[in-house]
Amino acid sequence: MTVLLRPQALVDFKPRAFQMLIDGRWMNGAESMITERKSPAHDTVVSHYHTATKADAERAIAAARNAFDKGPWPRMSGAERSNILLKAADLIASRAEDLAFLDCIESGKPISQARGEIAGAVDIWRYAAALGRDLHGESYNTLGEGTLGVVLREPIGVISIITPWNFPFLIVSQKLPFALAAGCTAVVKPSELTSGSTLVLGEILMEAGVPSGVVNIIVGTGPEVGAPMTTHGDVDMVSFTGSTAVGKLTMANAAQTLKKVSLELGGKNPQIVFPDANLEEFIDAAVFGAYFNAGECCNAGSRLIVHRSIAEDVVARIAELSKRVKVGDPLDPQTQVGAIITPEHLAKIDAYVRSATGNGAELAHGGAPLDLGSGQFMAPTVLSKVRPDMAVAREEVFGPVLSVLTFDSIENAIDIANSIDYGLSAGVWSRDMDTCLRIGRGVRAGTVWMNTFMDGACELPFGGYRQSGLGRELGRHSVEDYTETKTLNMHIGPRTAWWMPR
Known part of the structure; x- marks a missing residue:
């Protein structure tokens, strides 16, 4: 929980x-x-x-x-x-x-x-x-x-x-x-x-x-x-x-x-993970990328594009780590996910999740607003079996919602990553730098992180491709x-x- x-x-x-x-x-x-x-x-x-x-x-x-x-x-x-x-x-x-x-x-x-x-x-x-x-x-x-x-x-x-x-x-x-x-x-x-x-x-x-x-x-x-x-x-x-x-x-x-x-x-930023990646570090980055600032972030890693051979294990481990995420009072220094900006925005996030589950996606964790006595909060949410054509995989939800998609080859992963209108940022996880560079060159995004996510420095330019x-x-x-x-x-x-x- x-x-x-x-x-x-x-x-x-x-x-x-x-x-x-x-x-x-x-x-x-x-x-x-x-x-x-x-x-x-x-x-x-x-x-x-x-x-x-x-x-x-x-x-x-x-x-x-x-x-x-x-x-x-x-x-x-x-x-x-x-x-x-x-x-x-x-x-x-x-x-x-x-x-x-x-x-x-x-x-x-x-x-x-x-x-x-x-x-x-x-x-x-x-x-x-x-x-x-x-x-x-x-x-x-x-x-x-x-x-x-x-x-x-x-x-x-x-x-x-x-x-x-x-x-x-x-x-x-x-x-x-x-x-x-x-x-x-x-x-x-x-x-x-x-x-x-x-x-x-x-x-x-x-x-x-x-x-x-x-x-x-x-x-x-x-x-x-x-x-x-x-x-x-x-x-x-x-x-x-x-x-x-x-x-x-x-x-x-x-x-x-x-x-x-x-x-x-806006952004709908993918993290692409291969079987040879350091999965322990990736799982932490995936949870951070999805839930940082309650997902109300243009750079949020809201799409995981996971190699089919490890997808089931990755979803289970992300769901398990999501249970430990602290949600609640923003003034508490222990809080990791705070409140959603307005009631209307919370309703919009909830609608995306309900639409996804109604069209075949499965909830691995969360999936609903939280009643904490005051304010508006959303449970950290993991959706598996998401298809690239679903709204939750294509549109900017701007909430703590992680969509998991699968791929079979480098070309397939690049096609999925580039199949939407956005191109702000992306991440790739592999111990093989050739794989990282192929993804980095192939994905149309302004920033591509390799074996990390949402790192930043003011010396590095920031901005996006396309919309x-x-x-x-x-x-x-x-x-x-x-x-x-x-x-x-x-x-x-x-x-x-x-x-x-x-």
């Missing part, structure tokens, strides 16, 4: 009240509307937000535009911007517990995991600060004696940054520091479900010395606030993380003014994504006239 940790009441807890940050000032929304956020684990109101309207979005865009066109930030040296970002990283580290607590109670993620995410974000901010000093163009002195070419990298301008609810602080940290390092200004819209830590980041950036108007943070819905952020003529680029469906809408909106777009979207998105985050080229290139073609000496008198 899965270990259950019942949520404890938030004794003497007072909800946090937040305003929005526009042009260096904290202010109410134009219509003074308030959004309440309840903890998905405790059924307690934990945050109040001033909800932005289209008018607020336009004010924030205007502030970012003015800060870019007339303010000091784009005109600072790389070293000056880098020093401010390093100070921000130090301040994030000093407020790590506050940030982790906000992400925990608003998203339902385990507090131990949230602490790890904040630590990872600090590392990213420091890495971005270093890249900001190294951003440079090119020169060409090989074009002939009369020509010198210089290619500049200039900040692209105003960036609209739209982030999801599943990794509130980590994902904004995969975007904003790189945009700032390049010299851009930004309007940031976190999810209205988990905005607290991003608004605290606004406090941190002001304290670190980021000038007014460079970073503006507003809370609101996609139709009301996201739409102007993706269509407005004063926005030069959109960086969005979220569902593929909303990503397509974002791209269509941005196309009206031909903005640059960076999209990190998993456009562009890459992290890595040393991430700052360059927020720039335009400009060619300076310089002529030396007298120029030959086109029209010569005869």
Whole structure:
């Protein structure tokens, strides 16, 4: 039986009240509307937000535009911007517990995991600060004696940054520091479900010395606030993380003014395991990959593609380990799987499982929501005998649900892995590196892990193929994504006239 940790009441807890940050000032929304956020684990109101309207979005865009066109930030040296970002990283580290607590109670993620995410974000901010000093163009002195070419990298301008609810602080940290390092200004819209830590980041950036108007943070819905952020003529680029469906809408909106777009979207990520793999390590990685962040993760290893000869043993061992997974109160440091973000999302996850079992899949473990007295929780679930054509094997469930499929050959495994619309990440398990490399070359995904899963480093680019998105985050080229290139073609000496008198 899965270990259950019942949520404890938030004794003497007072909800946090937040305003929005526009042009260096904290202010109410134009219509003074308030959004309440309840903890998905405790059924307690934990945050109040001033909800932005289209008018607020336009004010924030205007502030970012003015800060870019007339303010000091784009005109600072790389070293000056880098020093401010390093100070921000130090301040994030000093407020790590506050940030982790906000992400925990608003998203339902385990507090131990949230602490790890904040630590990872600090590392990213420091890495971005270093890249900001190294951003440079090119020169060409090989074009002939009369020509010198210089290619500049200039900040692209105003960036609209739209982030999801599943990794509130980590994902904004995969975007904003790189945009700032390049010299851009930004309007940031976190999810209205988990905005607290991003608004605290606004406090941190002001304290670190980021000038007014460079970073503006507003809370609101996609139709009301996201739409102007993706269509407005004063926005030069959109960086969005979220569902593929909303990503397509974002791209269509941005196309009206031909903005640059960076999209990190959905995934249905396979782990392919061969009979010669270290099964003990694989079983642990399979359970981690499926249940990390309650499966509410674009990188979740939600598809196991297992060689037919070991499938029965693998399913039994995964089901056995799943019984030991601790589900419950996100504030308990022992919790491994926390709450599901909303009741509606829990119902969606449950519907996927019921559809699969109704179409021939078998439950090896879990399979139903859990009643812990408050909040919404889903049992870690293992489905065997899943066919590639089933919805649970093709669509992003975004919950702690693991689908097990089987294969007979390397070619068969690659075909199954590539048979869906997504291509974010994948894993392969084999002691034979030739096998790993064949899978790594054959699977169409932005990241392929070999004999591990969901490892990461900010030096490595992250992003997907096909409907998993456009562009890459992290890595040393991430700052360059927020720039335009400009060619300076310089002529030396007298120029030959086109029209010569005869």
